[in-house]
Amino acid sequence: MYRYDEFDHAFVQQRVAQFRGQVERRLAGELSEDEFKPLRLMNGLYLQLHAYMLRVAVPYGTLSSKQMRRLARIARDYDRGYGHFTTRQNIQYNWPKLAEVPDLLAELAEVEMHAIQTSGNCIRNVTADHFAGASADEIEDPRIYAEIIRQWSSLHPEFSFLPRKFKIAVTGAPNDRAAVRFHDIGLQIRRNEAGEVGFEVIVGGGQGRTPVIGVTIRKFLPKAHLLSYLEAILRVYNQLGRRDNLYKARIKILVQQTGAEVFTRLVEEEWDALKNGALTLPAEEIERIETYFAPPAFETLPAVNPAFEARRFEDRDFARWVRSNVSAHKADGYAIASISLKPEGGAPGDATAEQMEVVAELAEIYSFDEILISHEQNLVLPHVKLSDLPAVWDKLVKHELATPNIGLLTDMIACPGLDYCNLANARSIPVAQRISQRFSDLNRQHEIGDLKIKISGCINACGHHHVGHIGILGVDKKGEEFYQITLGGSADENAAVGKIVGPAFSYDDVVDAIDSIVATYLDRRQEDEKFNDTYARIGIAPFKEKLYAAA
Amino acid sequence: MPLKAITANRLREGDVVYLTESGLWSNWLNQACASEDETVQQDLLQRAEADVAARKIVAPYLIDLIEVDGILQPLSTRENIRAAGPTVRADYRNVPLVA
Numbered sequence: 207m208y209r210y211d212e213f214d215h216a217f218v219q220q221r222v223a224q225f226r227g228q229v230e231r232r233l234a235g236e237l238s239e240d241e242f243k244p245l246r247l248m249n250g251l252y253l254q255l256h257a258y259m260l261r262v263a264v265p266y267g268t269l270s271s272k273q274m275r276r277l278a279r280i281a282r283d284y285d286r287g288y289g290h291f292t293t294r295q296n297i298q299y300n301w302p303k304l305a306e307v308p309d310l311l312a313e314l315a316e317v318e319m320h321a322i323q324t325s326g327n328c329i330r331n332v333t334a335d336h337f338a339g340a341s342a343d344e345i346e347d348p349r350i351y352a353e354i355i356r357q358w359s360s361l362h363p364e365f366s367f368l369p370r371k372f373k374i375a376v377t378g379a380p381n382d383r384a385a386v387r388f389h390d391i392g393l394q395i396r397r398n399e400a401g402e403v404g405f406e407v408i409v410g411g412g413q414g415r416t417p418v419i420g421v422t423i424r425k426f427l428p429k430a431h432l433l434s435y436l437e438a439i440l441r442v443y444n445q446l447g448r449r450d451n452l453y454k455a456r457i458k459i460l461v462q463q464t465g466a467e468v469f470t471r472l473v474e475e476e477w478d479a480l481k482n483g484a485l486t487l488p489a490e491e492i493e494r495i496e497t498y499f500a501p502p503a504f505e506t507l508p509a510v511n512p513a514f515e516a517r518r519f520e521d522r523d524f525a526r527w528v529r530s531n532v533s534a535h536k537a538d539g540y541a542i543a544s545i546s547l548k549p550e551g552g553a554p555g556d557a558t559a560e561q562m563e564v565v566a567e568l569a570e571i572y573s574f575d576e577i578l579i580s581h582e583q584n585l586v587l588p589h590v591k592l593s594d595l596p597a598v599w600d601k602l603v604k605h606e607l608a609t610p611n612i613g614l615l616t617d618m619i620a621c622p623g624l625d626y627c628n629l630a631n632a633r634s635i636p637v638a639q640r641i642s643q644r645f646s647d648l649n650r651q652h653e654i655g656d657l658k659i660k661i662s663g664c665i666n667a668c669g670h671h672h673v674g675h676i677g678i679l680g681v682d683k684k685g686e687e688f689y690q691i692t693l694g695g696s697a698d699e700n701a702a703v704g705k706i707v708g709p710a711f712s713y714d715d716v717v718d719a720i721d722s723i724v725a726t727y728l729d730r731r732q733e734d735e736k737f738n739d740t741y742a743r744i745g746i747a748p749f750k751e752k753l754y755a756a757a
Numbered sequence: 758m759p760l761k762a763i764t765a766n767r768l769r770e771g772d773v774v775y776l777t778e779s780g781l782w783s784n785w786l787n788q789a790c791a792s793e794d795e796t797v798q799q800d801l802l803q804r805a806e807a808d809v810a811a812r813k814i815v816a817p818y819l820i821d822l823i824e825v826d827g828i829l830q831p832l833s834t835r836e837n838i839r840a841a842g843p844t845v846r847a848d849y850r851n852v853p854l855v856a
Contacts, residue, residue, distance in 0.1 A: 232768075232812075233768070233769065233812065235812050239768075239809065239815050239816075253766060253771060253815065253816065255773075255835070255838065255839055256771075256772070256773055256839060256842065256843070257766070257770075257771040257772055257773075258771035301771075302771075303769065303770045303771060304768065304769055304770070304771055305769045305770070553845045553846065624834060624835060624838055625838060625843035625844055625845050626843060632834075633834075633838075633844065635843075635845045636844055636845055639845065685832070685833055685834070686834075687834060
């Protein structure tokens with residue numbers, strides 16, 4: 207795992223001290239709210255519906271046990287005993303007090319964490335595949351490059367006031383778990399024909415009110431040029447991106463308006479001037495960062511573990527959890543264990559301080575001290591021995607962390623919605639809760655199979671509804687909550703934006719509507735056909751017919 | 758004019774508050790000073806702005822209410838949730854939702 211160097215420590219400590227001074231001056235009346243607001247936002251502190259909200263960056267979603275324990279302590283000491291893991295692999299605290307935030311930030315700095323660039327029109331926390339370093343389909347660990355990008359983009363003076371926020375995601379595997387086609391820049395690690403490793407560069411993806419699938423502007427970028435090429439893209443955007451209209455300020459609109467070809471040419475021209483300059487990455491520097499992400503000392507183990515197999519055979523609950531929550535690891539005898547933060551009736555992504563501590567302990571004992579956060583709002587123990595899986599599961603069960611639903615219907619993404627968020631038009635979490643209660647039968651969920659439902663409480667699409675196989679968007683109709691449903695979206699390598707199925711449903715009716723869509727799917731699917739394949743084959747009409755037949 | 762009161766967040770803590778008749782800020786909506794008179798409402802807003810300057814609260818605004826059996830209730834879902842806390846878990850709530 208990456209450890210801060212002197213420069214990292216210095217800038218984070220400096221920022222804590224700065225913000226402490228700013229809060230003191232605000233409380234003393236030397237700064238007005240108008241003057242203070244941009245300063246607090248630069249440190250991830252929002253004023254939400256009920257209280258302040260602090261968004262803490264978790265670089266590429268990776269935490270040590272020590273960091274997770276500190277997040278738990280902060281939840282307990284500065285908040286109401288829980289935190290919320292987000293789709294950008296961050297954690298949000300919903301109830302911190304302004305006067306205490308400087309102390310909270312000092313506690314984060316002690317474990318090499320901060321809340322810088324988690325808000326505002328700058329380059330946000332870089333996200334990565336949540337199976338990074340563990341999955342067998344990975345060409346290279348994407349976090350090496352996410353870390354290099356973090357260092358380059360942190361406090362980058364030229365890119366502190368972009369037209370709008372800017373999100374970058376990196377994946378090292380052909381199976382895209384990082385939604386790289388829905389980011390301002392998506393980087394997919396690829397091997398070229400000569401066998402060299404570099405990046406496919408995807409630009410202009412995004413969700414929000416204008417969902418767009420990113421376009422590839424370079425099929426292969428050699429590693430050495432990563433930063434100069436990113437800088438070229440950011441420069442073109444910084445110069446030409448619109449600043450007159452908030453809704454047209456993202457890079458996706460610029461790429462659409464100039465056209466992908468012209469945009470690519472502009473980037474390449476800018477790059478010509480930057481290429482082979484100071485931003486060129488020396489091989490030694492890449493190696494230096496790579497050593498931080500070197501694989502842990504895996505033991506040489508057989509691919510099959512008899513004790514694990516026996517437990518799986520004897521214990522149906524354990525077997526079911528393994529089926530949905532355990533994924534193949536690159537090392538024989540190891541597995542990736544996903545911890546669901548979507549218990550029946552729970553708020554997706556929420557974890558209590560106690561749960562965070564349990565996960566920290568499990569990671570320390572069984573997973574080389576490493577925890578990953580997925581953009582689907584779950585936690586991951588990346589390196590667990592097959593022989594340890596029963597012990598891990600036993601502990602998870604005791605703390606309501608063993609819901610066997612990863613990738614299934616109730617593994618929903620939901621934004622905070624109108625229960626917490628100032629921008630929301632409708633609630634998201636209670637809709638997710640009610641769906642999880644309706645589909646609480648785990649056997650039925652496993653029978654339905656992979657199905658992604660994603661819920662947003664407003665058009666900003668923090669709940670990724672555009673890319674849900676079933677997407678739910680909360681809207682306000684004359685003061686009442688209504689929910690528009692879309693079908694056929696996908697965030698992975700088969701990127702697609704969902705299509706609206708018809709008129710919106712009321713808060714009371716939306717769960718029945720989901721039930722109806724699932725029933726149509728089950729009725730019409732052929733053998734093991736996935737939801738989106740059935741949808742592609744039969745179209746939207748059969749879903750529509752059943753949904754609106756009663757009306 | 759519809760019945761209105763002033764809400765805001767406390768600067769230091771961030772919690773949701775309502776302006777009372779005595780000019781204090783209360784966490785309880787039912788203690789809010791509510792009025793149908795536009796002049797009174799504007800006067801309340803001015804008092805709130807003075808408290809912004811005095812660094813007691815931030816972001817004050819008027820909300821629409823109805824009074825049912827002596828209990829003040831917000832008209833919008835948003836303000837109901839602000840008054841009572843998130844609807845997602847009973848133990849997160851500030852006060853029980855008015856039926």
